[in-house]
Amino acid sequence: MFDQAESFVTPDGRTIGAVMMEMKNITLRFGGVVAIKDISFDVREGEIRAIIGPNGAGKSSMLNVISGFYHPQEGEVWYKGARRPEMKPFEVARQGIARTFQNIALFEGMSVLDNVMTGRLNHMKTGILSQAIWYGKAEREETENRAVVERVIDFLEIQHIRKTPVSRLPYGLKKRVELARALAADPKLLLLDEPMAGMNVEEKEDMSRFILDVNDEFGTTIVLIEHDMGVVMDLSDRVVVMDYGKKIGDGPPDEVRNNQAVIDAYLGVAHD
């Protein structure tokens, strides 16, 4: 495949940067069940990296390892050229890694604006006392971050529901708000767990456009899990294929599509 060169150009003409995150021989067990078995892959700066595989292949577990929710028994996570020690999820978030969830995990009791503002929490540092006083430091910080959040809201076209409680929104919009919350954090690496699950064609097109725009405009590196093969093949620069916790393929979409192991395990012949 690709060597460790600083950057290269994909067949689509997109320039992909150096290695940003590297998973080295990750093994994750729950009791006797092996969820991930000795998997290694890397994520390069600025790319859209897809992880695919049948149900139960360990894709979500892999994202949970990256975001610090699970700690693998074996293997190492390298991030920005250094080995990452075992970290709590909120510490991982502070390193510039944001994510969305397979089952929407928004804060139902809050408005859209407040939800997206929570994404900025890592950028808000005023102490309890100045917040209680509000005027001065806290208010300034609030306004600054509000400006950033409004740009994200603008970008994802959710201005009209800014003040609506999240619990009143339809599914597709909730997914978009969740993406907004992740983006508000200004992440270097964005993890998307099935961003298009349960959407209709039009919503999928919208979401794909947003993902490409995020990658394009902010230069955010994206790792996504998705079941819609059309979307994956169109969006991603490189694809990791997992099956039963093992990696069975890795490479650009075209290469993966023609990989016999992948076809046998996942894509199958029924599709054609």
Add this chain to the structure above:
Amino acid sequence: MLYRESGDFSETYKADSQTFPIKFDRYRYYAVLAFAFLVIPFVINDYWANAVLVPFLIYAIAAIGLNILVGYCGQVSLGTGGFMAVGAYACYKLMTSFPEVSIMIHVVISGGITAAVVTIFGLPSLRIKGFYLAVATLAAQFFLVWLFNRVAWFYNYSASGQINAPDRTVFGHLVTGPNTEAWAKYMICLVFLTVAGILARNMTRGALGRKWSAIRDMDIAAEIIGVNPLTAKLSAFAISGFFIGISGALFFSVYLGAAEVGEVFGIQKSFLVLFMIIIGGLGSIFGSFAGAAFMVLLPVLLKNVLVGGLGWDTALAAHLEFVIVGALIIVFLIAEPHGLAQLWRVAKEKLRLWPFPH
């Protein structure tokens, strides 16, 4: 027709994030403040102060405190009575040990001491949630009452086991002790409530409040976003404790003047304040005020109607009062589980469209 958003535009994010974005609301708030500070002190009498206003003000502070913990951060607490006792006994010890220091400072320090104690009892919340946490705070309630009953140092070895507030003045006016005038009691509580309300509102509308609500709504997602659950939960416990401690200190020193811990700060008090925030509205500062007013006013109102209006026997009315208050709470929870604050919000939304319903 007055209540309109149209023509009332926020042009800056600052203007949009203020407490009362609608002009009419803002003026009403100023009017209420002016009435409370400039009119009531001159017309207040002992009956109104002792039966209605002072307990309302003090309970509202406690309700704000508990609402931060339960309504905003989602950590159930049944220890409010015990935590108020911490504030009361801290204030008593401070008043008797440092008589030359102003009572205002004592009350604030009592809040600080209570915050520290509540934070310690909040530590289990890092491991347990919901009912289990409620039981842990219930243990705190019983432990604290037992402690203040048993350790004579807390009540200065007095023979009765009671604590009595000595006379203290603020700007030359008595605010504690039996000879205090009604308006002085009212004013000191009002000042503390106003400050508490503003501080609580500021904390809950900004980053801190969002951290708490994130933990309440979905703690796992909150952690993945970057909220440290340890600091978020413990800060809620501490700030809640601060307000509850202040209310306990005022309840003992200004309102009652003398207290016996088991009677005044028992488990009933915990439930009373919890009812206030449930009826008023969880996660709403206005709800804390509304709930406190409801729970303080309702018994007074019923008594006036049953005894004064219908001429019933006092004992009969007192017992019926329990039944009616209890029934009303149940009706309320079924009809509007989000409390008076939600009723208020709905009314405002309706009012905005009035007189055209669509």
